[in-house]
Amino acid sequence: MGITRRDALRRLTTGTVSAVATGAAGGLALSGVAASEEKPQAPAEALGMLYDATRCVGCQSCVAACAKANNLAPDIRVNGLHQIAYDLNATTKNIIKLYKPADGKSYSYVKQQCMHCVDPACVAGCMFKGLKKDPQTGVVSWNSKLCVGCRYCEIACPYHIPKFQWEGFNPKIVKCELCKERLAKGVQPACTEVCPKNAVIFGKRQELLAEANRRIAESPGKYFEDRVYGEH
């Protein structure tokens, strides 16, 4: 035999040391890459909405227009007549809520809908890419052909936006998709179109951000901390 036990052990030790060194170096390099990854940025041509709570009068026109544009049955469970949803649900993609503190002052309305986050947790949580963020418009949309109904998106979303249609044989995930069918036709989303006070406006994200900053500069102290929520 040409190979002694000592030779075999020596080769094995050499191989092990080199393998560990290579792996560790690779691991460190990869973790270095991960650590140096830049913060995700919104696409340059991203679309979005700017909601100014100080302008909103709570008329809920946007809620009704949203349901109509998206062929969703109006939620009239409260009084059997008016479309008043308590929260986002299987037939409500957009809602206006009222914040009313106990002391009775500084009340405010708030529009709740999909935020179309820069780095959406729902998209990251979806194992079949059923939710996707458009690389150009930034719109987070749902694909019925890829969704398996696991509802991980519901859990992942920090705003609890996606809702699941528990009733029916072919349930869907319901969330604002910025009226993508209307956008394809060159028409703005239904909610921004009908808002009588322009409390919610549609446009390119950069332009909306500039508009928001303009409003803040115009009325210092009017807005909370003089900042825009959703900018970062």
Place this chain on the structure above:
Amino acid sequence: MLYLSAVPFKNLGLPELPEESIPQKYLKWQKRVYSYLAVPAVLYASMVGVIHGNWRAHLDHMKEDEEKTGLRPQL
């Protein structure tokens, strides 16, 4: 979606999220775990290489023995 409000955002159900987004955080850890999983794979490949080399040397040795002695080697 961008918001302007006169009241604190958290009162409107808009939480202050951490600077590093949740997907970003998990992706970072996932990459770390997977990168270190490469270590056992590389170790295994190296061991396969060593064993393969040893086995070839052993076969050569057996062939030499067979030529010298004319006897069929036994494992």
